[in-house]
Amino acid sequence: MVNRAQIYQAQATARVAADTKQPLAERLRNQLVLQQTIARLQDREAHGAPWFTKFGLNQDRDTLNVLWPLYARNNQALMRDALRDELHNQLTAYVQLPPGSDARSAATQRAYGLLKGYLMLARPDKADASWLAANMLKAWPTRAGVPASVWQTQAPKLLGFYAQNLPAHPEWKIKPDAELVGTVRQILLKQIGQRNAESGLYQEMLQRIARNWPDLTLTDMTGDTDASTLFSTSEVVPGMFTRQAWEEQVENAIDEVAKTRRAEIDWVLTDKTHQAGSDISPEALKQRLTERYFSDFGNAWLNMANSIQWHEAGSLSEAIAQLNLLADVRQSPLVALMNTLAWQGQTGAKGAALADSIVDSAKKLVGRKKNAQQFIEQARGPKGPLDSVFGPLNGLMAGKDGTGSNGNLSFQSWLARVTQVRLKLQQVTSAPDPQAMAQMLAQTVFQGKAIDLTDTRDYGSLAAASLGQEWNGFGQALFVQPLDLAWRQVLAPAAGSLNTRWQSTIVAQWNTAFAGRYPFKATGSDASLPLLAQFLRGDSGRIAAFLKTNLGGILHQEGSRWVVNPSVSQGMTVNPAFLTAVNQLADIADIIFAQGDAGVHFELMARPSRDVARMQLTLDGQSLDYFNQMESWQSFTWPETPTIPAWILAGEV
Template structure:
């Protein structure tokens, strides 16, 4: 300022000099402090008319000081303070937006609710009415500071200190906070619970009503807010582009990357939602999935609502509901399953950031409709399972070996009739009665996560049918009933020979070179049973055990100690009455081979498919945790 008379500011100069020069040699401090302010002010006021009074600056010193000040200005904490002060000034002028503000002239409380709100400074009204201007003012102030105080025409400012860079950073930071505030709010919205078919029908009616739908009103508000800060293409630029396209001929690109419509700072966050509502013209540029739209979702929602109203208005609503549920269980219902899949697809299309909002708006309404239809009918399906399968199973196997420690054996042909793949009683029931909510993956039955929403499969039921399914694969490896395996004797101290007889098939081992011998269970039809004898160096041949009947081999295996020695390889051993060890190696063709049948000990077929009265796991918690993490 002392070197630039045209920039003279007497008040500022007097204030600064009073602080930096509180004393002067030859004058008492009291005298100097009384006359200094007037003297400094007089000097600076007279400087414009007395150019000869200006000083000649030390260029090196000025350059060093400027560099220090520029570094201070470029520090993030200074910029953060500028940003926070700007928001503080704007915050006073704009009220927070609540859910009711976003859904005017609708009864949003009947459909969903949230205790959260969006800060008023993060709205389109605030951006257009205050924030944008506040950023421009801050940038203008920075530019004025830098123009003559911190720079000269001979040096270029660092890019991160320039006013343009400051504007970009402040704008980017604002819209990042803008998007975060809206996402936190939207992911906190929860659908009101529905307890019966009347509640569900009321909710679907309200959601699909074009004039009174809180969902439509909220989506319209989001579309408006999501376009905040968009820069529209100038008319002249649009005309030039059109002329080039008209005259360009074959030079035009197949996909015009600049034709995606107005670019906005919120496109990365609100883009999927704008696409869903048809507000993003980029959908006409790229091959987007145009089948996903809010209007299509509402149409399908109305279709489900009409179906449920038919049930509610029927002469026997309970019977009709069970009939409708049966079509879902059997996989024959098209309207309900397609609509639920469509809602899940719409929610997924919004992306992970919108997971809570997508679940609440597009998945939960249909899930509640699902529960209304399926849960009351789950009990009747449990009863059908008990009558047609469990009762016959208990009649055939209860109190019989291997299901119980009993002398009487279970019928092998009857076991096959229950567990054989595809044609067995259990598989037929699951395929015909539960084909819509349960499917097979390899040897495992898996609940369909989409179509079984609102239902809770009994873990004991799934474990039981999967155990029997895996046993079926072992028992019917080659199509016919039976298990093939191999045995090999192991030389043991003071044991001369051992002889195993399994369903008429013999393994005689007398310490010769061991070799694998093939067996099959059941073996010879007219020689069922298992017998083991051994001969030691101190005594003759003695009988260790003898089990008659078709399950004799399995009874003998149960008496043995079993140790896994590798994939499909087991070491079997018994301790004879004379304390000598007898051992064999067992090699299976699939899984545990005949040892898999030992898992049937104390096995019982569960009487319930579904856990009636237990809420489906993870329906809300799946995305509630995401919301908490996203807000941190």
């Protein structure tokens, strides 16, 4: 009885679904009911029918055999052919877009989806029910004669069921327009090639990997050392851009992406007669993905390294403590960081790896394990994909006993020099009069004499420069600023003392000699030229002597003008207004003392004037007598003879 009732029900469902006189929306509903009946019978055939329908009387298979042809005819008319025509029309419209236009470029990704759906209808082995149901509704959101709500609800179910059963019924496939498919493939290959596809594959791969690897912080990179008193950064390195991630997951993930590349994309864009070229081969894809990964890898580490900020000490004692920790090979966070960077920089290198002790040490640091052995020397391993980024840093780590004179710089040598500076500064703080000794030390440098501190500052600047522009922020923060800021602690009191000495030896005596005198003030009392010469002479004047004696290592003369030597400024900032004033006085001295003694050489020419018949001018015994004659220039020197009145001017009417 149960089997007979099901057979009658199936027959009734089939008759209703076969009625072509019903409206399109009603026919789609009837087709969905038929589809649900078939799906129920499929499930019973796959998992077994209820026991009470068996006993040799079950007719599920026979019922299915009867319903499948009816379903196929209805689906062909209602869904398959309509979808084929819709996709064909949209692909044709895409082909007709102007080549190189923005419209074609914008429609490229959508056209790829249309072509993929169109080919799924023609290739049952590629049919993806879930993809087809979701994406074809986007391509065909409304249908004439069917309410939007009905179409949006029923179309995914009808399309999904059809695609799900298409592999088992290859006779349902469509016959594609080969010429249209070839044209669309050719356009898509030209428009997107593999770049857009590779970008999606790459990002998708990174998203999967990122979940497995936590971000690497500065604390992780410096192991058991404490960097908080020396430097810090809030930037992190994404965990997927680490050597561990590469060796344990990323490398294999890229291999898998390369292997499945054709199965995921190539069948849409290529076939036996339409090949896209060797650039889409798994090997080529693997190479491009690897290059892209290591480019992002290097940028991630550079971004973190260049964001590091050095902490300025508040006193000379704090600066000494910083240098002490910085140069201590066993406890230095900088050594730990350099070790980590060097080890990470060898990611992807093939062949002979780094020495086992080096690798183990860096692994312990990054793995947050206790008692990690610090190291400095590093074997120069084979070239790797990150050599262009980490090569300069690895070269600095690998150098031994570099002096900097021939470009042979080494991290180990720099640390030794930092220790020398720290010991020198400790002598300052241990002296009976620390301020006086600091001033003497700074004065020695201002006079152009090299000391350990300035030599090490120069060496640090060379080391930072050797890392290249890409590592500029990192090099400045960790190789230049530690010594620069320590030097400022010595420089501050010395600079104050220098300013005081200038005020007492130059400014105060200048004011005593020339305050209230012409030409520095509009009065009848002139400044003494011999006294002015004592200050202004470029060879032996007080100002020049002060600058040469006290700032000879910072300022130098270009002609008669004083300029700062930026390469040896030693951290001293010279007030530009001070230099401007000094050079203005130098310009005056060039004019007044052009002949050695104070004086000005000039020419005068008398011109006819109304109601004046004769003009006589006497200047320090030099006369100009004009009596309505031809004008001419006459030379004068001032002062000529100090005993003669300065000048006399007389005229006749």
